[in-house]
Each structure stands twice: as C-alpha cells, then as structure tokens.
Amino acid sequence: MSGRKAQAARNDELILTAARAVFTADPGAPIAAVAERAGVGISALYRRYPSKEALLQKLCGDGLQLYIAVAEQAMRDHDDPWEEFAGYMRGIVDADTNSLTIKLAGTFHPTQELHQHAARASELATRLHTRAVEAGVLRPDITPADLALIFEQLASVKLGDEQRTGELRHRFLALMLDSLRQPPAHRPLPGRAPDDLELSVRWSPVG
Known part of the structure; x- marks a missing residue:
C-alpha cells in the first residue's frame, strides 16, 4: 500500500x-x-x-465474521466429534465475540448484511451442535440457545489482566465441557483457581 x-x-x-x-x-x-x-x-x-451507528455495525459485523471463521475452522480441523465441538467452544471463547453481544445487543439497527452474517453463524452453531448430539458425545437436552448463553456467561468473567482473564475463562469452560459431555467427564481443570484477594481487589476504589 x-x-x-x-x-x-x-x-x-x-x-x-x-x-x-x-x-x-x-x-x-x-x-x-x-x-x-x-x-x-x-x-x-x-x-x-x-456515525456511532456505523461504527457499531462494523464492530458487530467483524465479530460475526470472526465467529463464522472459528466455527468453520473447527469443522475442518477434527475428525473426532467431541474434539470438533470442544475446539469450536474454545475458539469462540478465545475470539471473545460474545463481549460484543452482552454490551451492544439492541443499541443499534442491524443492516441486511449483519442479518445474513447472523444467519450463517446460527446455521454453523446448529450444525456443530447437531453433529455432536448425533455422534452421542453431547448431552441431547442441551440446545444451541443454551450454548449461546454459556458463551455469554464465560465472556462476563473478567479478573486481572487479559492473560489472567483468558486463563479463568478456559478453566470454567473446561468445567462446563465436562458437564456437557456424554457421558460426563472429570478431567483436571486448567489454570489456577481464583483466590479471595483477586475477588476482593475489585472493590478497591479506582484512581
């Protein structure tokens, strides 16, 4: 350029x-x-x-395209049904697209292009869910909507710096994945558990 x-x-x-x-x-x-x-x-x-509206539309459009890329990559990367599903979950948590959903949903008017991206993201999420259920590795009573809210719960975890936040999100994701798996798994959780100091420091005055 x-x-x-x-x-x-x-x-x-x-x-x-x-x-x-x-x-x-x-x-x-x-x-x-x-x-x-x-x-x-x-x-x-x-x-x-x-306008602010145009900027918000761009942010959310980029977030949806990243979600789509992560989901498509997960479907290409694994022959094992559980690893395909778990890889998708980990990829979405790393992408952190749900932080945008939590904060920006309902704050602007989606464009037709955004509707198209959202439809594609929903289609991929449903396919990944269906493949895991049909393979017998995911609890059949879990729905794609359940997974969407799980992503939002994980995106709400913010403690310490960016690295520590990512570590904790993956710790709790591992816990959730064990409960979602069919049959349930009980693997060691990654990362260090949060301590009382980390939790209490959030109440300290800023500045």
Missing part, C-alpha cells in the same frame, strides 16, 4: 480496537471517546465512520 493508504489502514485498526474497548466498557460512550483512545482526530474517525 502507498504511505497514505497504509496510514489509513493503521488508523482504521486503531479506531476499531479503541471502539471495542470503549463500547464494551460503556455502550453509551460518545464517539469522541473512541477518537481520544485511538489517538486520532475526530475528523479522521468521521471520514471512515460517519
């Missing part, structure tokens, strides 16, 4: 990273907060995204 195009691409990446951080912390934040966090001028942001 030319220098100008490369700079525009860098600015776009900065804007989207900042927007995700700002709006998952506070969906009501003004778009100026995104420009400030990204370190770009408000005019540069508006040239790329003419």
